[in-house]
Amino acid sequence: MLPLPHSPMIRLGYTLGVLLLAVLGVACSSSPKTTEPPPSAPPSDDTVVAHYADTTLTLAELDSAFIDAAGGPSAAADSSLQAYRDFLDRYLHFRLKVRAAYDAGLDTLPRVRREVHDYRQERARPQLLREEVYEPLARTLYERRTQAVDVSHILIRPASSPDTLTAYRTAQAIADSVGQGVPFGDLALRNSDAPAAREEGRRGYRGRLGYVQAGDIAKPFEDRMYALSPGETSDVFRTKFGYHILKVHDRRPAEQPIELAHLLRRPQGDSAATRRLLDSLRTKILDGTLSFAAAAREYSQDPQSASKGGALGEVVPRALPSPLRETVATLDSVGAVSESVQSRFGYHLLKLIDRQQRPSFDEAYSDLKDRLVGRPRAEQRTAALARTVRTEVGASTDTTRLLATARAASADSLARPLLTYADTLSGAAPPAATLGDSVYTIDQMAQHLMQTDGGAQTTLAELIESFLNEKALQYAATRRAQTDPALRQNIEEYRDGTLLFRYMQDSVWAAAARDTAGLRRTYRQNRTKYQFPERVRTLALRAPADSVLRPYATLYGRDSSVTAVLDAAATDSLISTDTAYVTDRSADVYQSVRAAADGEATGPLAQGDEWLFLIRDARLPPRPMQFEEARSRVVQDHQDRLEQRVLRRLRERYDVETFPERLRPPVSDAPTAP
Known part of the structure; x- marks a missing residue:
């Protein structure tokens, strides 16, 4: 089946479009079997069973749609030949509406293009990031976590951002002392800026962290820890905390809980x-x-x-x-x-x-990914992927224009002035960046800044990097969707469903709702169809527990006052009230009031996750519906009439011809071998 889009209106309409196929599936399984014998020479998969305009529909294409609509090969095999022939017309109508939507240019509408773009990113981007970012990192973690490493470290923090050279020289001098045989713990006790280094009894005292595993520490630290043998000391390296030197004391297999x-x-x-x-x-x-x-x-x-x-x-x-x-x-x-x-x-x-046994990589992947999401190693690999794409397809920025718009002296200035740019833009937004053959405006960069966490503290240089990286990832996801056959088909189906909704909205649903004269005419022509059956008007009190309703049952049982019950319920946040019109088709929980006398109460009664207390008011005899009362049903009937008119026009416009006699029977109708 086709996937559902995000936006509520698109999702609603698209659901209706997809239901065309779903309903066909129901029809397939419920239609009577034909007694007509199968053709003597079964057609091949490339047999043409219909054509319209410049398009042909083959038996193979129809088979695939039929199986989807029926709910799978088994259900399709249990369907009749007549149902298959009915499906041909219904599926063809689906394709005609989509073709008309394309011919009307609905696929070029900005809102449709945005819907499809967002859906493509939603489907392709997680696959891209899994394969290029999370899975390689997770596999490294998985392999490394078979061992725990007993490690010590010394941390030297720069006193200020510009003072990194002094901090590095200090760390290097300590590393030289380690090389000359000075005990690592003594050096950590005297020199390390790690908070626990001089707190006896705490983990980290004298630099000793004990046994740690991959995923528990910063990646540069982890890379060196697993690269060293017991007794070896690392070079000086940098993390976001400062400069480190580490020493590996021991390795051992990691224990399972x-x-x-x-x-x-x-x-x-x-x-x-x-x-x-x-x-x-x-x-x-x-x-x-x-x-x-x-x-x-x-x-x-x-x-x-x-x-x-x-x-x-x-x-x-x-x-x-x-x-x-x-x-x-x-x-x-x-x-x-x-x-x-x-x-x-x-x-x-x-x-x-x-x-516990060690899980397989696939079993462990979810937990491993949770260790990576939002961590620097994943963010750095994602940024590296984006930079690779930028190099492949080419990227540029008009820094001069960006600086002038932000009234900034350098790229290190804050990009904050751009936060007001989108609101003051007049005329066409000037271009500011390119990626491949796509051109992006300053307005788009300003919008990106607005959506960036901490955007007010972002520099122009950081904005440029962040914006181009995001567009590069979008480009890579789009490329993935175009080259992956399953993704490409999925997105094409989504686009077709979106277009089907737009076409039906414009040509049928909205048209029917606006056609007041047509609605009145449909109402008059079908007046006998719009009837209220016998109904019992009932006051229904709803609550999350029967204990909440019992005081109301007691109150009503004492004086039979509906007014007293409603007054009490009005101030009770756990109670909701409404009027139910009970018929013989109402849910079972309501049926007891049909046999009750006027004024009689019943309940509390369970219905799903809530409880009901029902008070019968009066029996209402059958009567015709007024136009406004029948409006929703009238609109549906009028839509059906308009849809049939649209389909007749489309069949004429696209010169439709079908060949139901060429259909082979479903498996259950096929002759069996002796």
């Missing part, structure tokens, strides 16, 4: 008795006479986990105290229960609830 439960006993002077109790409990757990969860709830002295059957949730083994970590390593299967083991907290029984 496990799910663990425990039962804890704190000995009260007699550790032997505590061990005997745990041994006894373990025996009962292993022979099945007592579950671990029940034992933990009754005997564990860890109040936080005892109520949860001893569950500790997910833990990383290395985070456990050493005796527990060693014991967990001996639990070789899910469900295994350890012997009693002592830690500084007391004596434990441990149960391995689950041991």
Whole structure:
């Protein structure tokens, strides 16, 4: 099926257009089967089954549309030959309307072009960024995260922006001292600007960060950390925090989390008795006479986990105290229960609830991407992609014109004056930048600045870079949509659906709504069709819970006063009221009022996520609808008449000819081999 657009009006109309095909699918499965025998020589896929103007429709094209409309090959195979022939006319009408829209130039309308552009970007850009930005970075993270690295670092922050040379020289002198054998921790303690370097007990004391993994730190730091062997020290390098030197102490395989439960006993002077109790409990757990969860709830002295059957949730083994970590390593299967083991907290029984396996890359991709979105490494790779596109297709900026418009002396000046430019523009906006064969105006750059987070603090140089990068990414997404067959087809279908809506809006829907005389004529000609059936006028009170409605039921039951109920509901934010006209076609929840007497109440009654309290008012006999009462139905009928008139004109205009006799039967009607 074709995708739906963004804008509410386009989406509504396009839904109606797509429903043309969806309705065809319903018709396909519900039409009676024909008894006509199949042709003796089945037609081939390139058989022409219709032509109009300079266009032919082949059996293969019709098959593809039929399968989509029916909901898949199986549903199509269960349809009749007659339904297939009906579909030929209906699908052809769809194509005729789209052709008429193109011939009318509706595809050149700025609003249509913008809708299609936005949809193309919405579909193609995520694919582009996944393949060119996120997937390569995520794969690197995935591969690196098999190892954790024990690392220390020294940070030297520049005292001010221009003072980077002094900071670099300081960092280089420290690196030289490391090379001469001065202990890294001593140098970090005396020189590092990292906040924790001189705070004993904190992670980072004397520069020691401990074990870290890819994705937890800045990319330049991570790149060097994984490139060094244990004992090696890096060169001086820069991050947004300042200049760093790092040293790798160790590497080890990264551990997968496990799910663990425990039962804890704190000995009260007699550790032997505590061990005997745990041994006894373990025996009962292993022979099945007592579950671990029940034992933990009754005997564990860890109040936080005892109520949860001893569950500790997910833990990383290395985070456990050493005796527990060693014991967990001996639990070789899910469900295994350890012997009693002592830690500084007391004596434990441990149960391995689950041991996570490392997910595949595809399984891990979503979480890995979350680590990347908005991070510098992803933003830098995105910018690099944009610059590559700019180099490929060519880009330029009229900096002189931009400076003059912003009344700025240099590109380092703030672009803020452009924020008012879009409001004061008179006449045609002058060009300011190009990308490939596209020309962009100062007005477009000003609009981009308005949509930029922190635009008031953006310099002209930053604006130029940001604007051209954005246009380069749009260009790359458009190119992707043109070269990817599935994307190209999807966007063409979207464009056709958008044009179908525009054409129907102009030639049928809006025309019918404006044609007052035609609506009146349709009403008069079909007056007997527009009738109210017997109805029961009912007051309905709605609330999110039955308990909210019960006081109203009590109130009405006491004095049968609708006025009292409405007055009380008027000040109750949880209650909404409306008048329902109940017929034999109303939802089941309303049917009870049809058998009730006037003034009788029923409920609370459940309906989906809400509750109803219903008070029957009166029975209304059948009667004809007045024009205004029937208007929505009249408009629909008049639209149908206008649409048939439009279709007759289109068939004449495009010299339509169909060949239903050339259709082969669906699979279910085809003769079977003996």
